Amino acid sequence: MLVIGIDGATWDIIEPNLDKLENFRKLIQEGKKSTINLSQKPWSPSVWCSMFSGKSPEEHGHRDFVRNGEVVRREDIKVDFIWDILQEKGVSVRVLGVPFVIPPYNFNVDFEFVANGVPVEIGEIEKDLENITEKAEEILSKEKPEVFIVVYTTLDRVCHLHWGEPVVLDMYRKLDEALGRLIKHDKEVIVISDHGFCDYDKAPVRTLPRKTPRGEIKGDHHPDAVLITRNVQYQIKQPEDVFFALKEKYMGGE
Amino acid sequence: MSKGSYTTVSIPVQLAEKIEKRIEGTGFNSVSSYVTYVLRQVLSSLEEKEKKKEAFSKEDEEKVKKRLRALGYID
Ligand SMILES: [Zn+2]
Numbered sequence: 001m002l003v004i005g006i007d008g009a010t011w012d013i014i015e016p017n018l019d020k021l022e023n024f025r026k027l028i029q030e031g032k033k034s035t036i037n038l039s040q041k042p043w044s045p046s047v048w049c050s051m052f053s054g055k056s057p058e059e060h061g062h063r064d065f066v067r068n069g070e071v072v073r074r075e076d077i078k079v080d081f082i083w084d085i086l087q088e089k090g091v092s093v094r095v096l097g098v099p100f101v102i103p104p105y106n107f108n109v110d111f112e113f114v115a116n117g118v119p120v121e122i123g124e125i126e127k128d129l130e131n132i133t134e135k136a137e138e139i140l141s142k143e144k145p146e147v148f149i150v151v152y153t154t155l156d157r158v159c160h161l162h163w164g165e166p167v168v169l170d171m172y173r174k175l176d177e178a179l180g181r182l183i184k185h186d187k188e189v190i191v192i193s194d195h196g197f198c199d200y201d202k203a204p205v206r207t208l209p210r211k212t213p214r215g216e217i218k219g220d221h222h223p224d225a226v227l228i229t230r231n232v233q234y235q236i237k238q239p240e241d242v243f244f245a246l247k248e249k250y251m252g253g254e
Numbered sequence: 255m256s257k258g259s260y261t262t263v264s265i266p267v268q269l270a271e272k273i274e275k276r277i278e279g280t281g282f283n284s285v286s287s288y289v290t291y292v293l294r295q296v297l298s299s300l301e302e303k304e305k306k307k308e309a310f311s312k313e314d315e316e317k318v319k320k321r322l323r324a325l326g327y328i329d
Pocket residue numbers: 008044156157160221
């Protein structure tokens with residue numbers, strides 16, 4: 001099973017541009033698309049943590065990248081993630097860049113992210129995307145794990161400061177190209193975002209400040225997230241269900 | 255400790271026998287030299303890991319916070 005997380009991806013950009021996003025189009029044709037209306041706050045650290053621990057924010061207790069002035073680490077979060085559980089059962093699993101913490105979390109993978117996984121400038125964001133795709137291709141073609149989870153922060157990072165600008169669609173196209181390079185390695189695929197994105201003034205839930213030392217914030221996180229599955233039986237309705245989908249597939253009713 | 259001086263550590267006889275078999279026909283001429291080699295390897299990889307962790311906690315931590323602030327993730 002291949003799980004591709006795309007931080008901040010929204011149907012509001014994918015759908016009207018499907019003619020330019022051929023790999024999204026292909027996956028949708030071969031699988032199923034839906035919208036996840038988040039029952040929790042559209043906030044990356046807690047949503048990614050829920051997605052791979054199967055726990056709600058109340059249960060896992062993880063809210064922010066920084067707590068009491070300190071960058072939160074994996075060890076600070078007292079949960080077992082799906083990769084911990086599957087590995088224990090003898091399933092081969094690799095994880096590249098799940099951004100519930102900074103730097104994004106790897107499991108059985110040695111990799112360093114551009115700017116510790118918080119690229120801000122366009123050039124940094126592009127470089128990060130390319131590096132991750134190269135590493136992911138290497139893992140998929142050489143190591144061939146049963147489960148591979150990879151997450152891109154590309155779209156989220158660009159949307160914070162550039163929502164509404166042409167560079168956003170450019171990044172979607174680059175991400176689409178990356179998608180094409182990965183999905184050919186596995187029949188079973190989950191593509192999922194942790195939240196959507198929208199114009200700052202139209203956000204139903206306010207999660208970001210208007211201004212930062214870097215400049216004006218142009219967009220905000222939206223509670224509608226993207227889901228596409230190909231050859232996945234389990235019904236995914238909330239982020240937590242990705243945990244249960246993987247658990248059921250590899251561990252049955254255990 | 256000065257270079258070239260040695261001390262003795264104890265390991266189970268069974269383990270020593272296993273190692274003796276393993277080093278037959280290799281460049282290791284004693285159980286001691288093999289054990290020394292293995293321990294050096296283990297320790298250096300542990301030290302490497304610890305260094306990586308530390309490397310993030312100081313300067314990089316401030317850089318990361320600055321970037322998170324730029325995006326609006328923290329105040
Ligand atoms: Zn974001």
